[in-house]
Amino acid sequence: MFPTESLPDLTPYLKPSTLGDVTAYFFFGAGGLFLGGETGLLTGSLSAGRTISKDPESRQRIEIAFRKFRADAYRKQADLLDQGRGELGF
Numbered sequence: 001m002f003p004t005e006s007l008p009d010l011t012p013y014l015k016p017s018t019l020g021d022v023t024a025y026f027f028f029g030a031g032g033l034f035l036g037g038e039t040g041l042l043t044g045s046l047s048a049g050r051t052i053s054k055d056p057e058s059r060q061r062i063e064i065a066f067r068k069f070r071a072d073a074y075r076k077q078a079d080l081l082d083q084g085r086g087e088l089g090f
Contacts (some may be wrong), residue, residue, distance in 0.1 A: 051057050080086035 052062060077086060
């Protein structure tokens with residue numbers, strides 16, 4: 001039916017090399033670090049959001065603490081600007 005033709009021997013091209021091993025370990029490690037880190041960040045953020053939204057008293061306490069933190073940060077920034085050491089954002 002079809003003429004058979006022998007395939008060339010690709011064995012010499014398939015041998016592992018040190019450069020290939022280093023490259024594979026680097027990219028698998030970097031990919032795992034990125035994927036694992038991003039997945040942990042997302043799941044942790046979602047879990048924290050659920051925990052905070054469950055308890056209204058806790059949510060109110062956190063909002064008040066954050067508001068006080070921002071006010072304190074603005075006061076410190078204003079003090080620096082008054083002293084002439086702060087950035088004006090230009």
